[in-house]
Amino acid sequence: MEVMASNAASSFDPEDGSNYDNANEVKAFDETKAGVKGLADSGMIKIPRFFVHPPEKTQQPSSKSSNISLQVPIIDFEGFESSRRMEVVNEIRKASENWGFFQVVNHGIPENVMDEMLAGVKRFHEQPQEVKMEFYSRDADQRVKFFTGVLLLTKEPAIWRDTVAFDFKDGKLDPQLFPGIVREEVSEYFRHVSKIGKELSELLSEALGLRSNFLSSIECMETESVVGHYYPACPQPDLTLGTTTHSDPCFLTILLQDNMGGLQVRHQNQWVDVPPLPGALLVNIGDLMQLITNDKFRSVEHRVLAGEVGPRISVACFFFPSTANKFKPYGVIKELLSDDTPMIYRATHLAEFMGQYMSTGSYVSTLSHFKVSSGHACSSTEDTD
Numbered sequence: 001m002e003v004m005a006s007n008a009a010s011s012f013d014p015e016d017g018s019n020y021d022n023a024n025e026v027k028a029f030d031e032t033k034a035g036v037k038g039l040a041d042s043g044m045i046k047i048p049r050f051f052v053h054p055p056e057k058t059q060q061p062s063s064k065s066s067n068i069s070l071q072v073p074i075i076d077f078e079g080f081e082s083s084r085r086m087e088v089v090n091e092i093r094k095a096s097e098n099w100g101f102f103q104v105v106n107h108g109i110p111e112n113v114m115d116e117m118l119a120g121v122k123r124f125h126e127q128p129q130e131v132k133m134e135f136y137s138r139d140a141d142q143r144v145k146f147f148t149g150v151l152l153l154t155k156e157p158a159i160w161r162d163t164v165a166f167d168f169k170d171g172k173l174d175p176q177l178f179p180g181i182v183r184e185e186v187s188e189y190f191r192h193v194s195k196i197g198k199e200l201s202e203l204l205s206e207a208l209g210l211r212s213n214f215l216s217s218i219e220c221m222e223t224e225s226v227v228g229h230y231y232p233a234c235p236q237p238d239l240t241l242g243t244t245t246h247s248d249p250c251f252l253t254i255l256l257q258d259n260m261g262g263l264q265v266r267h268q269n270q271w272v273d274v275p276p277l278p279g280a281l282l283v284n285i286g287d288l289m290q291l292i293t294n295d296k297f298r299s300v301e302h303r304v305l306a307g308e309v310g311p312r313i314s315v316a317c318f319f320f321p322s323t324a325n326k327f328k329p330y331g332v333i334k335e336l337l338s339d340d341t342p343m344i345y346r347a348t349h350l351a352e353f354m355g356q357y358m359s360t361g362s363y364v365s366t367l368s369h370f371k372v373s374s375g376h377a378c379s380s381t382e383d384t385d
Helices: 022-032 035-041 085-098 111-126 129-135 180-207 287-292 350-359
Strands: 011-013 018-020 074-076 101-105 144-148 162-167 223-231 241-246 252-257 263-267 270-273 281-285 302-305 312-320
Touching (some): 035 111, 035 162, 035 223, 074 085, 085 180, 111 223, 111 252, 129 144, 180 223, 180 252, 180 312, 223 241
Parallel strands (some): 074 101
Antiparallel strands (some): 011 018, 162 223, 223 312, 241 302, 252 281, 252 312, 263 270
């Protein structure tokens, strides 16, 4: 999913009094197919201007605190299928309502599978340029591709990140399409993370007071897109970002990160660091989940800081409706409505929702666009079982 809006043709550079041709600079960089890693490997000490963000966007106030309320919740999944299920469900409910973000330990994915997935992504990005550039593409329909920054060809400043993406479309993607250097790792990790996604859909359903398979029954957790991010060391990390402030448009995201750090979540109007926790997976609520739960579960803004030391590696898995239901209406779950809890959002379908999300050119939440106007009636999500 790429936004292909064009950059402004040129701008005035106050540093040297010259005209700066932003669009051509971006185009020339993109055509190298070398990615941000290519820039980092060149030994440059000053990042290109199109990577520079306004100071107010890159401010990095300390979020370190001994206050437990400023630590992202950690949920232990051990025993969730039996003796501790109610305890785990309650912890998920509180985290989804108050944070929209939580870490999960003892989730069942072997540590060697996670370690090998991170190592495989690192190997892909660090292989010779002429090898990985064969996968370089900005074609939204290409199932496996390598690219730099989702916002590179928009009017927004570029981000200091390269990505290899795998679009499974309802869990189906021929492994022979994968780069050989990461083929086994992606196949094995996807098998495990898909299972976790199904388990989370049950637990989230119960946390909403619904039957355990409700979210699966309305086909909220079908299409998975797996992306492997690579954040090289940056010579001027205070001027740019690894990932800009955004919320995810999907129903749910599961993130695996290495031990480098840099991820932050906005909570109580301040940025909170999410320090790496060995063996943990990060889970966050997406915009579509907030819509169908009528704001009961909250999507959360997050970002990744650029760092002087690197690389940082992470792997994100996004859960969307199945492609067969691209035009199926999704609205507020009717069981969550009452006389005291009116409908906040109108129903929409994935094509409309993603079109609105991408039209901003900055990948910020567009939930306000779908809010019900006063006196406007709209349908809720129907029970399809």
